[in-house]
Amino acid sequence: MIHPGLLSAVMLLATVLGAAGCAAPAKPAPASADHALHTDKKTSDRNRMWQASLARAPLAVTVAFDRTGQLWRARVRDGQVWLDRSLDQGRRYSDAVAVNSQPERIAADGENRPKLAFGPAGEIYVSWTQSLDVPFSGHVRFARSLDGGRRFDAPLTVNDNHDTISHRFDSMTVTAAGHIQLVWLDKRDAQAEARVGRRYAGSSLYGAVSTDRGSSFAANRKLAEHSCECCRIALALDTDGTPVAVWRHVFGANTRDHALLRLDDQSQPVRVTHENWALDACPHHGPTLAIGHDGVLHLAWYSGAEKQRGLFYAHSRDRGASFTPPFAFGNPDAQAGHPQVLALGTRIALAWKEFDGKQTVIRVQQSRDGGRTFAGPATLAASASASDHPLLVSDGVHVLLSWNSVAEGHRFMPLAGDSP
Amino acid sequence: MMAATRVTLVLLALLAGATVQAAEPMPFVAGSMQQIRAAHAGRPFVLALWSLTCTHCQEELTQLGKLQHRHPGLNVVLVSTDTPDDAAALTATLVHHGLARAEAWVYADGFTERLRFEIDPRWGGELPRTYFYDRAHTVTARSGALAPAELERWAVTSLTTPP
Numbered sequence: 001m002i003h004p005g006l007l008s009a010v011m012l013l014a015t016v017l018g019a020a021g022c023a024a025p026a027k028p029a030p031a032s033a034d035h036a037l038h039t040d041k042k043t044s045d046r047n048r049m050w051q052a053s054l055a056r057a058p059l060a061v062t063v064a065f066d067r068t069g070q071l072w073r074a075r076v077r078d079g080q081v082w083l084d085r086s087l088d089q090g091r092r093y094s095d096a097v098a099v100n101s102q103p104e105r106i107a108a109d110g111e112n113r114p115k116l117a118f119g120p121a122g123e124i125y126v127s128w129t130q131s132l133d134v135p136f137s138g139h140v141r142f143a144r145s146l147d148g149g150r151r152f153d154a155p156l157t158v159n160d161n162h163d164t165i166s167h168r169f170d171s172m173t174v175t176a177a178g179h180i181q182l183v184w185l186d187k188r189d190a191q192a193e194a195r196v197g198r199r200y201a202g203s204s205l206y207g208a209v210s211t212d213r214g215s216s217f218a219a220n221r222k223l224a225e226h227s228c229e230c231c232r233i234a235l236a237l238d239t240d241g242t243p244v245a246v247w248r249h250v251f252g253a254n255t256r257d258h259a260l261l262r263l264d265d266q267s268q269p270v271r272v273t274h275e276n277w278a279l280d281a282c283p284h285h286g287p288t289l290a291i292g293h294d295g296v297l298h299l300a301w302y303s304g305a306e307k308q309r310g311l312f313y314a315h316s317r318d319r320g321a322s323f324t325p326p327f328a329f330g331n332p333d334a335q336a337g338h339p340q341v342l343a344l345g346t347r348i349a350l351a352w353k354e355f356d357g358k359q360t361v362i363r364v365q366q367s368r369d370g371g372r373t374f375a376g377p378a379t380l381a382a383s384a385s386a387s388d389h390p391l392l393v394s395d396g397v398h399v400l401l402s403w404n405s406v407a408e409g410h411r412f413m414p415l416a417g418d419s420p
Numbered sequence: 421m422m423a424a425t426r427v428t429l430v431l432l433a434l435l436a437g438a439t440v441q442a443a444e445p446m447p448f449v450a451g452s453m454q455q456i457r458a459a460h461a462g463r464p465f466v467l468a469l470w471s472l473t474c475t476h477c478q479e480e481l482t483q484l485g486k487l488q489h490r491h492p493g494l495n496v497v498l499v500s501t502d503t504p505d506d507a508a509a510l511t512a513t514l515v516h517h518g519l520a521r522a523e524a525w526v527y528a529d530g531f532t533e534r535l536r537f538e539i540d541p542r543w544g545g546e547l548p549r550t551y552f553y554d555r556a557h558t559v560t561a562r563s564g565a566l567a568p569a570e571l572e573r574w575a576v577t578s579l580t581t582p583p
Contacts, residue, residue, distance in 0.1 A: 135473060141459070238485030280476045283546045304544045304563055333541050335533060355533040355541070386530045406530065 003073045013257050029345060058108035059388040061404040063090075063412065064116040065395045066124070072149070073128060073402075073410070074114045074160070079103025080115050080124055082133055083149060090412030099143050099152045105131040107138060110389065111232040111286055115172040117180065123213055124149050125180055127158070129168040130186045136229075138168040144214035158208050160220045161193055169286075171235040173243050174188060180210040181243045182217070183235055202250040203228045205233070207263065224261055224269045226250045232286030238262070239295040244320060246272065246289045246299060254280050258287050259410060260320045272323055273312070277301035292343035298371055299323065299373045300339040301351055310378070311352055312337050330354060331364055336363075342392040346370040349399045349415060351380070351390045360382040362403055364415055368389065378416060383408055437457030444507050448499050453538040456497055456525075457557060464578035465495035466571075467551040469539070472502050472509055478517075479565040480548040486568070488575030491575045496522040499539070501547065504528050554578050 006153040020125045023111050036334040062074040071086040073093060081099035086092060097115075107129040108114065114128040124145040129138045139162070143155040164189040173181050186206040193200035208217040228248035249259035251271060277283075287301040297316040303309060310332035312325040330336025334354040342349045347405035348367040353360055362381040367374045383405035391402040398418040406412045446452075456467070467542055468539055470477035481498075488496050498519065500510050504526055526561055527535055536543055540561060551575050552560040562570075 095531035136475075153472055261532075276482065279546070280479070281548060282547045283544065285544060285546070302544060304546055309542065309544070335537060335541060335543055335544070353533075355537050357537060357541075360533050384531070388534065 018088050028218060041230070049079055058106075059386065059404050059406070059408070059411050060108040060110070060113035061388060061391075061402060062113050062116055063391060063393055063402040064118070066118040066122075067120070068122075069395050071395075071412075072124070073118055074099075075116065075410075076106045076108035076128075079105060081106060081128055081143075083124075083126065087147065089395070089398075089414075090402075091268075096153070097149060099126050099145075100141070102157050106140075106259035107131050107159075111230060111284055112169060115170060116396075117172045118147075119174055119175045119180075119213060120176075121177045122148055122154075122211075122365075123178075125172065125174065125214055126152070127170045127172045127182055129158075129170055129184075131168075134164050136166050136187075137164045137178075138166060140167050140170045140182060142172075142180075142182065142214060143216070144401060146213070153214075154155060156214075156217070157188065158182055158217050158220075159184070159206070163188065163191065164190050166229065167206070169230070169232055171233040172225070173235050173237050175237060175243065176241045178211075178213065180214055180217075181235070183207040183223065183233055183243075183245050183263075184210075185229060185233070186222075187229075189222070201253070201266050203229045205245065206229075207245075211406075215246045223263065224249070224259065227257050227282065230282045230284055234287045234299075235291035236289045236291045236297075238291050238297075238319065239293065240319075244289065244291065244297065246287045246301075247287055248283065250300075252278075254278050256283060257303070258299075260299075260333070262320060270320065272299065272314075272320065273301055273303070273314075273326070274309040274311075277305040279304070288341045290341045290343040290348075292370070293345060295319065296343070296370060296406075297323075298341045298343050298348055299343040300329075302337055302339065308341055312338050313339075313341065313371065313374075315348075315351060327374070328346075329377070330363065338389040340390055340392040342394055343371075344396070344399055345395050347399070348374075349392055350374070351392050351401055353387070353390060358388050360405070362390045362401060364401070366415065366417070380415065381411060381413065440521055443498060443511075443524070445498075445504075445510050445524040445526035447504060448525040448535060449529050450514055450538065452525065452534075456523075457553075460495055460497070460553065462555060463495060464554050464555050464581075465497055466513060466574070467497045467499065467539075467553065469499050469501060469543075469549040470515060471500060471547050472506060476565040477548045478513075480520060480550070481513065481517040483525070483566065483568050483571055484522075484568040487571045487575055488522060489518055490572070491579060493579060498524045499521050500524070500526040501532065502526055552578070555581060 002396040032250040082096040084093040084096040105126045116127045127319045140154045140158040167314040170184040185203040190200035210217045231248040233247045246260045255278045260272045261269045285302040290298045300313045312326035316323045341350040352363045361379045364408045365374045365377045383409035387405035399415045550562045
C-alpha cells in the first residue's frame with residue numbers, strides 16, 4: 001500500500017530533480033502530472049496543493065506613487081493582483097480592484113513581486129510572474145488600465161518563448177516617451193544548450209518593449225547571457241531617457257557579482273561589483289538602483305564573499321562606467337540584507353533588514369550630500385514575525401518606507417526628517 | 421508512455437519500501453540548534469541546510485549521501501528550510517540520496533529569521549549552506565555545493581583527530 005502523501009512526494013521529487021534553476025525560497029510549486037497513473041489521485045493532489053498555494057496570503061506588497069502623487073498599492077490574494085490607492089500618504093485606501101479577473105498562481109514573496117508603472121497619460125501598468133506547474137518555471141505577465149484603474153484589460157504573456165521553463169523576476173519601467181520596458185530572467189538559452197548536452201551557466205537577461213501603451217510588445221530581445229537565476233533585477237530610468245538594469249551575474253564559472261547594462265541598443269554589460277563571491281548556490285538577494293535628477297547612479301547590493309560579506313553602496317557620476325569604492329553598511333553579524341536605495345536630489349536613503357536576536361528591524365541610513373557621507377544608522381520599524389523585504393518610495397518631497405509583516409500588517413511610514 | 425509508467429511504478433515501490441526506515445524530519449524551531457549542538461557535544465558533525473526548491477542542494481545531497489556511505493560513523497545533520505507540510509517529499513528526497521538514516525529536521529516556524537540567526541547570524545540565507553563542526557565544535561561555514569574532495573578531506577580529518 002502506498003502512503004497517500006508519497007505519490008505527490010515522488011512527483012515533486014521527480015520534477016525537482018529534472019528542473020534547473022532556483023525557485024522562490026518559501027515553498028515548492030505543486031508537482032506536474034504527466035502520466036496516466038492514478039489520474040484522479042494526482043489531480044486531487046495537485047488541486048489540493050494548488051488551492052493551498054492560492055490560499056496562502058503572500059507577504060509581498062508593492063507601492064508606487066503615480067505622476068499626480070497618488071499612492072498605489074499592489075497585493076496578491078487568491079491568485080489575483082489587487083490594486084488600491086491612497087490620497088493621504090497611506091492612511092486610508094480605496095476599495096481594491098482586481099487586475100486579473102482569472103486567478104493564476106502569482107509569485108509574490110522575497111525577490112518576486114508584482115511591479116507598478118505609470119504612463120504619461122495616466123496609464124497604469126502592472127507586471128508579475130505567473131508560476132507554472134513545474135518548479136522554477138514561469139511566465140512574465142502584463143496588464144494595463146487606461147481608465148485610471150477602474151478596470152484592467154486581460155493580461156498578456158510577454159515572453160514569446162512559451163516553454164515551461166523560467167521566465168521570471170520581471171522588472172518594469174516607462175520611458176519619457178511612454179515606452180514600456182520589461183526585463184526578466186529567462187532560461188531559454190540554458191534549455192537550448194542542455195538539449196545538445198552542454199552546460200550553460202545561469203540564465204539570460206531578456207527584455208521587451210511596448211510602444212503602443214501596452215497593447216502589444218515587440219519581439220523579445222536577449223540583453224545579456226549568464227545572469228544569476230533567482231535574484232531580482234534593479235531597473236531605473238536615467239535622465240537621458242535610457243533604462244539602466246543591474247543584476248547579479250555569473251562571471252566565469254560561478255562568481256556571482258553584479259553587471260550593469262544601459263538599454264540603449266548599443267551598450268554592452270559592464271561588471272560593477274567585485275567581491276568575487278564564487279559559489280554554486282542561489283543567493284536570492286538582488287541589487288537596488290536609483291538614479292537622481294542629476295544623473296548620478298546609486299547602487300546597493302549584498303555579497304556573501306568570505307572576505308567582504310555584507311551590504312555595500314556605491315555611486316557613479318559617469319552613467320555607470322565607473323563607481324566609487326564600495327561603502328559597507330549594515331551589521332553583517334545581524335543578517336543585514338535586502339537593501340533599498342532611493343535618491344531625492346542630493347538626499348540618498350538606504351533601508352535594509354536586520355535581525356537583532358529577537359526581532360527583525362528595518363534600519364535606515366541617509367546622506368545629504370549625494371552619497372559622499374552618510375549619517376549613522378537608525379531603526380525605523382520592528383517585527384517579531386515573518387516579514388517582507390522593505391521598499392522605499394518618494395512622492396518627490398518625502399521619503400517613505402513600505403513594509404509588510406505578519407503580526408503588524410502593511411505599514412507605510414516617513415523616514416526621519418519627513419513630516420508625513 | 422507504458423515504459424514511463426512502469427518506471428514510475430518501480431520508483432514508487434522502491435520508495436515505499438525504503439521510506440519504512442526513514443523517519444519524518446523533526447520540527448526545527450527556536451532552540452533546536454542549541455539542542456543539536458548539545459546532542460553532538462564532543463563529537464564532530466556536518467550540518468547541511470537545504471531546500472526542495474534549491475537545485476544546487478540536490479548535488480550537495482548526492483555528495484553527502486556518498487560521504488555517509490563511505491564513513492558510516494560520520495554524523496550528518498540535515499535541516500530543510502521547507503515546511504513540515506513537505507515532510508513526505510523531504511523524506512523521499514533524502515531516501516533518494518541515500519540519506520535515510522541521517523538526522524533530519526525541517527523548519528517549523530514561519531519566522532525564519534530567528535531560526536537562521538540561531539544557526540548563524542552571519543548567514544545570508546543562500547543554499548546549500550554547510551557547517552563543519554569539529555570535535556571542539558569549532559565551526560567552518562561554506563556556501564554552495566561542495567566539491568567531493570573537500571567533503572572527504574573534512575570527514576577524514578575530523579574522524580581521525582583524537583579527542
